[in-house]
Amino acid sequence: MNKNRLKEICESKNIDIMGIAPVGPYFDLEKILIDRKQKGHLTGMEEQDIQKRINPKLIMEEVKSIIVCAFPYYIGEYDDANISKYCYGEDYHIVTKKLLTEVCLDIQKEVEDFKYEIFADNGPLVDRYLAYLSGIGYFGINNNIITDKYGSYIFIAYIVNNYDFPADEPVEKTCIKCNKCVKYCPGNAILGDFEMDPRKCLSYITQKKDELSEEEVNLLRENRKIFGCDICQDVCPHNQNIELTKIEEFNQAIITNLDKNEIDEISNKEFKRRYKNKAFSWRGRKIIKRNMDIILDKNKINS
Template sequence: MKEQLKEFCKTLNIEYIGIAPPGPYYEFEKIWKNKIEKGHVCGFEEMDIEKRVYPEITLPGVKSVIVCLFPYFVGHKEEANISKYTFGRDYHIIAREKLEKIAEFLVDKIEGFKYKVFSDTGPLADRYLAHQAGLGFFGINGHIITDKYGSYVFIGYILNNYPFEPDKPQDRTCYQCFTCVKKCPGCAVLGDFTIDPLRCKSYITQKKRELSERDIEILKKHKLVWGCDVCQDVCPHNKKVAETILDEFKEDLKFNIDYEELMSISNKEFIRRYRDRAYSWQGKAVITRNYEIIKNMYDEDKD
């Protein structure tokens, strides 16, 4: 059944598919509790520790976790003012569509097949699952890294009640050159395979609450008004990586959010126009705020 699953995934252009065990994830529990103790959480994560450790809570009878990677790299765009992961349609939508197709295939093949699909919105730790499924290795910056696509990959998973044989985690790490530690705009990469998300520029660009002076200084470090690619772009594992073979991430690309357009439309119209983009979920106001902080900084430099 596992081989049939992999063959079907090839028809969807999914090259990276692995199986993680169904838990409990006691190793991850220690890692997560340590992060909480240090205050290295931002609130976007699932905060119920039990749900993060015991997949059985989310899907009673779970026996394995199918994990897939979705590469999205389409090249470096100097003119971009948004992160690479947002160039195409919202990855949540694309990954979920493909995962649902996989699940439907398995429903037809396996009697009584039960499942739940997640793409960055589930209770489990996506990167931990990808590592457990043997799909990549950890970088100092906390990203999962692959040989073909580097760390430019999205992660999705399917909790299910079929006992697929788990894959083995890769016994390796990144080069540990510490370039990402040195170059991170907010000094968020701590050098021990953990990050402080509250100092991460990507998080700050998505933060709705009032920004602190530190947040504003971090925001000004480069021109992206949504997200941050620095720790990935400087990573030697991301040099000469392949571009995605997934058509969904190569179509209808948009590299810029235009300030004049933002100012000329309502939030409702912004959501209507960009509801299929990963940067739309916090609305127009957050991006406008970021834009104005960065724009003012560049204006001051010109003066």
């Protein structure tokens, strides 16, 4: 199978941005990850073993290429939104895995003994670095991957596989470095040199299970986001006049605003049942309710 046939298969699933990353090991990335660790720029949610993050052979010994795909999710602006744009439609973990499984099943019809592993924000490899290597986008100062067609409002998922698709080359450009993301980041998490301290990111704070500091509580109150944050993307010039997603699942059963009365009244089990197909549901009702209480009731902090 050649790469053009692979693109045809992907495009038949409405995946129109795809590239091939080499199989490493990624020693340049290793230096970056070691530097981040030394600076304490980690949230604790990352894979702790750096070797697993830079060496795909630890996932699949016979790996020969990595198919990297971008899944755009931008559907427009909603003034009443109190959750991040990536949560509006169906959970991207579900959608991307389903679509990539369909891609792999089609490949298996034409490639004998095709073996694969699919990852969507749940694998040890660094998906944004793979996206960069595969040429599907380039880095912004805020560390997001930017595509010309859809800006940075994309999910990244990839297929580690045993077929030798020829690798693509990285795009030799970066964002325009206007530094708007640095200026408007509420937690000052974006450091302005393509580095960031994710512990100060408002999106991380809205998902943090540990007790929040007074500064973190104030950030929630000031920005009034229940889950996630889009500020650095919303102010980015690369996200102006972008195309809307064509992926049906991100346009269906839209939820942009969570209601406090509802969250107060339902049980934890009912929350999971009602919102099981939404990307914010994995953190559970307790954290959502905590954030709502902080934003709407100044007497409740970390309760």
